[in-house]
Amino acid sequence: MNTTLLLVQALNGLQFGILLFLIAAGLTLVFGVMDFINLAHGVQYMVGAYLGATLAAWTGSFWLGLLLTLPATLAFGLLLEFLVFRHFYDRDHLSQVLATFGVILFLNEGMRVLFGTAPMQMPMPAALSGGIAIMDGLLYPTYRIAILAVGLATAALLWFLVERTRAGMLVRAGASNAPMVSALGVDIRRLFMLVFGFGAMLAGFAGALAAPILSVEPGMGDTPLILAFVVIVIGGIGSIRGAFLAALLVGLVETLGRGLMPDLMRLFLDPSAARQTGAALASMLVYIVMAAILAFRPAGLFPARR
Amino acid sequence: MAFQDNPGFARRTLLAGGGAAVLAAPAVHAQGSAASAPIKIGLVAVLTGPAASLGTHLRDGWMLGMRHLDTKLGGRRVETIVIDDELRPDVAVTKVRAALERDKVDFVVGVVFSNILGAIIRPVTDSGTFLISTNAGPSTLAGRGCSPYFFTTSYNNDQVHSVMGQVAQDSNYRRVFVLTPNYQAGRDAVAGFKSKFQGTVVDEVYVPLTQMDFSAELAKIASLRPDAVFTFMPGGLGVNLVKQYRQAGLATIPFLSTFTVDEATLPAQGEAALGFYAAASWAPNMDNPANQAFVRDFEGVYNYVPASYAAQSYDAARLLDSAVKKVGGNFTDKNALRNAIAAADFQSVRGPFRFGINQYPVQDFWQLQVARRPDGRFQTETVRKVLSANIDPWAPECRMPVRI
Numbered sequence: 042m043n044t045t046l047l048l049v050q051a052l053n054g055l056q057f058g059i060l061l062f063l064i065a066a067g068l069t070l071v072f073g074v075m076d077f078i079n080l081a082h083g084v085q086y087m088v089g090a091y092l093g094a095t096l097a098a099w100t101g102s103f104w105l106g107l108l109l110t111l112p113a114t115l116a117f118g119l120l121l122e123f124l125v126f127r128h129f130y131d132r133d134h135l136s137q138v139l140a141t142f143g144v145i146l147f148l149n150e151g152m153r154v155l156f157g158t159a160p161m162q163m164p165m166p167a168a169l170s171g172g173i174a175i176m177d178g179l180l181y182p183t184y185r186i187a188i189l190a191v192g193l194a195t196a197a198l199l200w201f202l203v204e205r206t207r208a209g210m211l212v213r214a215g216a217s218n219a220p221m222v223s224a225l226g227v228d229i230r231r232l233f234m235l236v237f238g239f240g241a242m243l244a245g246f247a248g249a250l251a252a253p254i255l256s257v258e259p260g261m262g263d264t265p266l267i268l269a270f271v272v273i274v275i276g277g278i279g280s281i282r283g284a285f286l287a288a289l290l291v292g293l294v295e296t297l298g299r300g301l302m303p304d305l306m307r308l309f310l311d312p313s314a315a316r317q318t319g320a321a322l323a324s325m326l327v328y329i330v331m332a333a334i335l336a337f338r339p340a341g342l343f344p345a346r347r
Numbered sequence: 348m349a350f351q352d353n354p355g356f357a358r359r360t361l362l363a364g365g366g367a368a369v370l371a372a373p374a375v376h377a378q379g380s381a382a383s384a385p386i387k388i389g390l391v392a393v394l395t396g397p398a399a400s401l402g403t404h405l406r407d408g409w410m411l412g413m414r415h416l417d418t419k420l421g422g423r424r425v426e427t428i429v430i431d432d433e434l435r436p437d438v439a440v441t442k443v444r445a446a447l448e449r450d451k452v453d454f455v456v457g458v459v460f461s462n463i464l465g466a467i468i469r470p471v472t473d474s475g476t477f478l479i480s481t482n483a484g485p486s487t488l489a490g491r492g493c494s495p496y497f498f499t500t501s502y503n504n505d506q507v508h509s510v511m512g513q514v515a516q517d518s519n520y521r522r523v524f525v526l527t528p529n530y531q532a533g534r535d536a537v538a539g540f541k542s543k544f545q546g547t548v549v550d551e552v553y554v555p556l557t558q559m560d561f562s563a564e565l566a567k568i569a570s571l572r573p574d575a576v577f578t579f580m581p582g583g584l585g586v587n588l589v590k591q592y593r594q595a596g597l598a599t600i601p602f603l604s605t606f607t608v609d610e611a612t613l614p615a616q617g618e619a620a621l622g623f624y625a626a627a628s629w630a631p632n633m634d635n636p637a638n639q640a641f642v643r644d645f646e647g648v649y650n651y652v653p654a655s656y657a658a659q660s661y662d663a664a665r666l667l668d669s670a671v672k673k674v675g676g677n678f679t680d681k682n683a684l685r686n687a688i689a690a691a692d693f694q695s696v697r698g699p700f701r702f703g704i705n706q707y708p709v710q711d712f713w714q715l716q717v718a719r720r721p722d723g724r725f726q727t728e729t730v731r732k733v734l735s736a737n738i739d740p741w742a743p744e745c746r747m748p749v750r751i
Contacts, residue, residue, distance in 0.1 A: 046570045053562035060560075150395065158400035159651070160586050160615035165594075172596050179569030180596030185562075254594065255559055256586030256615055260397045264557040299554070300563040313551075320529045320553035 045176045050300045051293065052175070056185050058292020059192030063247035064265050065272040065284045066199055067240030073279015074216045075233050077130060078137045081121070081144040082244050083266030089114045089245025090252040090261060091152055094163035103166040103253075110249040111242055118241020122234055130233065145263070152259045163252035188250055195243075199281050212236060216279040268295075271331050277341030287342060291327055298326040385424040386671065389446035391439065391457040391467065394431040398582060400611050401459045401656050402431070405481055407649050408657030409456065411641070412664025414648070420664075421671025428452060436466035443467045447474050453678060454479060456663050459656065461485040461504075461532075472496035475681060475751075477688065479667065481660040484707060486535075490741035493705040495751050498688055500659045500666060502628055503707055503739035504532070508539025510626035510712045510733045511577055511603045517733070520574035520601070521546045526564055526588075527579045529553035536579035536605060542740070549573050554584075561588050565595045575601040586615045593619040608717050610654035613725040616717075625715040625727050628708070629658045629697040632718075632728040637665075638696040652726050658696050669693040681751045703738050705745035711735050 068082045092113045097106025125144060129137045169187050172180030203209035211232055214222045223229040248262070255261065272291050276283025303319030310318060334342065390409055392402035406429060418425050428450055432439035446452045447470065455471045455478045458464045464483040471478045472494045480499040488494065489503045515523055525540065525548050527533035537551060549571050552564055568576060576597075580588045585607035592602060602623040610631065613620060631642045631652055641661050645653045653661075666688065673687035674680070689702050703709045712734040715727035 043570070046566055049566045050563055053560070053566060056562070057560045153395070153399060158394075158403050159611060160400070160583055162586075162615045162617050164617075170594075172594065174596070176566070176569060178572060178597070178599075179566060180594070182594040184594070254587070254590055256583040256590075258397065258583050258586070258615070259399075261583065264559060296560070296563045300567060303552070316551050316553060317529065317534075320555070324529075324555040 046300075049176055049179065049181075050297055052181070054293035054296035055289060056189050056292070057296055058289035059189055060247065060251060061265065061268055061272055061292055062285050062288035063192055063195060063250065064244055065269040065276075065288055066195070066281060067243035068269050069273040069276065069279055069281065069284045070212070070236050070243075071240040072273060074212050074219075074236050075130065076219075077126065077233075077237075078134050078141065079126070079237075079240075080138060080141040080266065081148070082240070082269065083262030084145050084148040085114065085118060085121075085241045085244040085262070086248040086251075086265060087152065087257075087259070087262035088117055088148065089248030090163070090255075090257045091156060091161065091248075092117075092245065093249025093252050094161045094257050095156075097163055103164065106163075107246075107249050110245055114245025114248075115238050115242040117245070118238045119234065121241065122237045126237060127230070127234070149259045158259070160256045160258035163249075163257060165253040182254075184253060191250065195246075196281075196285050203281050208235075268327070271327055273341075275331050275334050275341055277344035280341070280343040283341055283343030290330070294330050295323075295327050298323040302326070385426040386420050386454070386676075387450055387452040388425060388427045388667075389430055389443060389450070389452040389455045389457075390427050391430045391432050391443060391455060391463070393434045393459050393463070394429070396434050398434055398459065401482075401582075401654075404611055404654045404656035405457055405459055405660045407645070408653060408660030409481070409664055411645050411648060411657070412661045412668075415640075415644070416664060416668050420668045421673075421676050423671060423676045430457075432458070432460075432463045434460060434463065436462055439463045440466050440470060444470050447471065447476060452476065454667060456667070457481055457660065458483045464488070468494070468497065477684065479663045479688075481663045482656050484739075486739075486741050489705050489707050489739050490744035491746075493745035493747055495685055495706075495748055498666075498702065498706045500662045500708065501655070502710070502712075503741060504535060505539040505542070505741070506712060506734070506737055506739050507605050507626050507628075508536045508579065509543045509740075510714065511605055511624075512540040512543030513733050514624065514626070514714050515540075515544045515546065515575055515577065515603060518575070518601070520544075522549045522571075522573045523547070523603075524549050524568050524571055524573040524576045525551045525578070526568075526576060527551075527553060528556045528558075528581075528584060530556060532581075533579060540577050544577075546574075556584070558584060559587055561591045562595070565591060565597060568597060568600065569595070573600060575603050577603045578607055579605045580607045582612065585612050589616045589623065590619045598622070608727065610652045610726055611656070613717065613727075614651070617725060618719075620717045620725065621719060623717050624730070625717070626712060626733070627655050627715055627727070628710045628712050629655050630713060630715050630729045631658075631726045633697060635694075635696070635698050637694040638698075641696045652724055662693070662695050662697070662700070665693040665695070666691060685751060699736070703742050704747055705739070705742045706747070707739050707742065709736050709738050712737055 071079050093106055093110045096109045097103050100106055129140050165184050169184040172182045175181040272287045276287030302323040303316050306315035306319040392406045394402045430442045458480050459482045461483040478497050482501050484499045484501045484503045527536050605626050608620045608623050608625050669692045670687040674683050691701050701709050711732050714730040714733050716730050718728045
């Protein structure tokens with residue numbers, strides 16, 4: 042393993058981390074501010090990918106499709122909030138888990154009924170379909186660089202919204218003590234609804250952004266959901282800054298682990314055993330890191346102030 | 348809808364069928380009444396969950412076979428009971444048991460995944476019912492576990508992987524990079540590939556079944572510069588890998604694959620898969636009248652390009668038609684029925700077709716390549732025949748009883 046490859050793998054890890062951040066940001070807001078466990082966040086990511094692919098096909102333009110996905114997923118999130126979630130804010134976490142798990146099943150099958158069982162594709166915009174040679178024989182797709190840039194911009198925007206605006210102040214206050222905010226005359230229900238819709242929009246945006254590099258199919262949101270939960274638990278529930286750093290950490294650990302573990306194992310084991318234990322260990326690594334961090338900081342790296 | 352997705356509908360026909368059985372009971376020994384009752388087929392396919400598109404291909408292939416045969420097998424009317432196995436072995440066993448005991452199906456047909464087949468094989472064969480697998484072809488049932496009641500119209504997985512090993516060998520590739528998911532079928536794929544490939548495997552990489560982003564593996568491939576890549580990435584994994592492989596500019600390295608680019612995934616892979624290689628015993632462009640009629644009518648009715656799952660199910664319908672014809676619609680003599688199926692006296696869409704001693708097909712295997720058709724759709728097309736009249740490696744272990 043030479044230095045170039047290591048750097049390339051680090052870049053890949055950061056890029057995967059940024060994608061995870063886009064998914065996890067909405068989740069940490071909803072979980073942190075509303076104390077609401079939303080397992081359906083992953084299917085909102087899937088809905089975003091489907092809407093993006095469909096709207097891009099209808100309008101014939103990737104950009105228009107991506108742009109229209111934002112209001113569409115926002116509306117979809119608000120609809121879900123109105124129909125299902127708002128009835129569970131005051132219930133315990135178990136009821137929320139059950140209800141949102143039901144939403145996962147319903148939406149996964151719903152996509153299958155509406156769009157068919159075969160995976161869909163969202164074509165990449167022509168302007169971004171090239172690549173930059175970052176090492177001999179390997180192109181780094183321009184589109185991935187664009188995702189990197191968009192992810193960083195989203196992080197900056199979120200930081201600004203949460204830390205520097207009145208709405209963000211209310212969101213932070215809601216995360217610390219919702220009854221007190223309510224007592225001060227803020228319509229906490231409406232605040233929750235907006236946060237939820239915004240979270241859904243972020244997830245949908247991430248889905249539409251990922252659609253050109255990933256397979257758009259029912260159930261595509263289930264794997265990122267688990268990683269997104271790992272991210273927000275490591276980062277500290279409710280903290281955007283924590284989610285950002287934890288997402289980068291998880292992306293790096295996941296990618297570098299897959300790249301390095303089998304080679305590392307080869308120092309102790311014979312090649313065929315090293316490959317399989319290396320692969321198995323690499324897929325566990327993220328969870329081992331999470332357990333280690335929680336052992337020292339049970340509330341995560343940057344817990345929201347209580 | 349001609350078939351029964353709806354359990355309520357299935358129950359109504361069950362009641363009607365039950366009534367008919369009671370009325371016909373006194374005459375049950377007479378030959379005439381057997382010929383008038385419909386033949387019941389339990390069609391097992393996964394129709395929900397992530398793998399549903401494969402089950403849809405399989406079901407539609409069978410249904411087109413029924414359409415072409417006027418919903419008759421050997422002149423007897425057919426009632427197909429569609430069973431969604433949900434890719435859960437426990438569900439599959441419960442539903443198949445119900446089909447055997449309650450609906451009294453005459454044949455069980457279908458099954459996409461080997462683990463589902465493994466769960467239902469004993470209940471079906473123990474009841475003395477013939478099971479025609481139209482996709483799953485596990486090694487266990489090809490070797491020691493072979494059964495006189497079990498036929499498959501597909502292949503043994505090892506054969507398909509070994510085709511790619513032979514392709515790499517024949518193309519004089521010296522250094523090959525291998526990439527598969529980290530589970531049993533992935534390791535079997537590597538073993539099958541290595542059974543024919545004698546060059547160097549520069550690295551074997553195993554990834555989790557839930558992998559979304561392959562950039563770490565792609566960087567590794569670029570740094571090793573192999574002559575070719577061999578991979579087995581079924582379903583969504585393959586869609587992700589193929590897109591990202593193309594986007595990383597690696598497409599100059601030949602992409603040899605099994606169950607990774609086919610008509611079930613090509614709608615999502617599209618241009619990214621152009622020129623990539625696959626291996627199979629059938630392709631939509633095969634030039635024989637039976638296949639041309641199959642592909643043309645399949646696209647006409649269902650409006651998508653059929654994959655091998657559909658072709659093998661279509662073949663199963665034609666196979667059973669020939670067998671029922673041979674025994675004159677009389678299923679009482681199991682040995683006669685078994686011999687009639689084993690004769691495989693039908694025109695397969697893949698050309699030459701016969702059953703070996705373990706009742707798995709003895710057939711040719713082809714190297715395929717993804718191509719764009721004039722109408723803009725994508726399909727796999729034959730490049731060359733790699734293995735001729737190939738017998739799967741497990742057949743010698745099968746001790747098949749001569750009589751049931």
